[in-house]
Amino acid sequence: FVSNKYESLDDMPPGAVVGTSSLRRESQIHAQYPMLAVTSLRGNLDTRLRKLDEGQYDAIILAAAGLTRLGLASRIRSTLPSDVSLPAAGQGALGIEALSDRPEVAAWIAPLADANSAACVRAERATSRALAGSCEVPLGAYAEVQDGQLWLRGFVALPDGSRIARAERRGPIDAPEALGLALADDLRADGADDILANL
Numbered sequence: 001f002v003s004n005k006y007e008s009l010d011d012m013p014p015g016a017v018v019g020t021s022s023l024r025r026e027s028q029i030h031a032q033y034p035m036l037a038v039t040s041l042r043g044n045l046d047t048r049l050r051k052l053d054e055g056q057y058d059a060i061i062l063a064a065a066g067l068t069r070l071g072l073a074s075r076i077r078s079t080l081p082s083d084v085s086l087p088a089a090g091q092g093a094l095g096i097e098a099l100s101d102r103p104e105v106a107a108w109i110a111p112l113a114d115a116n117s118a119a120c121v122r123a124e125r126a127t128s129r130a131l132a133g134s135c136e137v138p139l140g141a142y143a144e145v146q147d148g149q150l151w152l153r154g155f156v157a158l159p160d161g162s163r164i165a166r167a168e169r170r171g172p173i174d175a176p177e178a179l180g181l182a183l184a185d186d187l188r189a190d191g192a193d194d195i196l197a198n199l
Contacts (some may be wrong), residue, residue: 086154
């Protein structure tokens with residue numbers, strides 16, 4: 001959350017303008033803060049910050065990792081918790097590829113692998129794949145490891161937030177894809193197919 005006026009979405013008055021380039025974020029903000037005006041934000045990072053500074057927006061939503069990487073972390077007023085903005089499936093995860101005929105490379109990078117992170121991403125991606133997720137679909141899936149199990153949450157929404165299907169499930173960490181598919185079924189039961197048909 002980046003703003004020159006407010007500390008968070010909760011502090012913004014009715015009619016204040018929030019800019020985002022993500023349909024996923026837009027739909028969630030519309031659903032939870034219907035009194036705010038959520039509009040599209042385009043351009044590179046400098047352009048987006050300039051538009052905020054010129055007063056075209058009261059706040060904008062950007063990736064904290066990108067701001068930090070570019071030395072602009074001081075612009076961050078607050079971060080959005082996952083219950084306000086569920087991330088995209090696999091967001092923030094890094095993957096490393098190596099040629100299959102280079103086993104020594106696989107051995108070098110093996111210590112970088114994190115089994116919990118991999119299980120979370122596999123569950124999230126299974127949900128997204130089952131629902132034909134893409135950048136054009138307001139869909140989020142987020143898994144966390146809690147008490148030795150995966151806790152997976154997901155949603156599908158119309159961009160304006162007027163309709164949203166939500167679901168969550170817990171399951172064994174050693175069966176992440178099955179959990180992701182089960183969550184997709186739960187979302188369908190909550191109306192996801194109808195929402196997707198109207199996109």
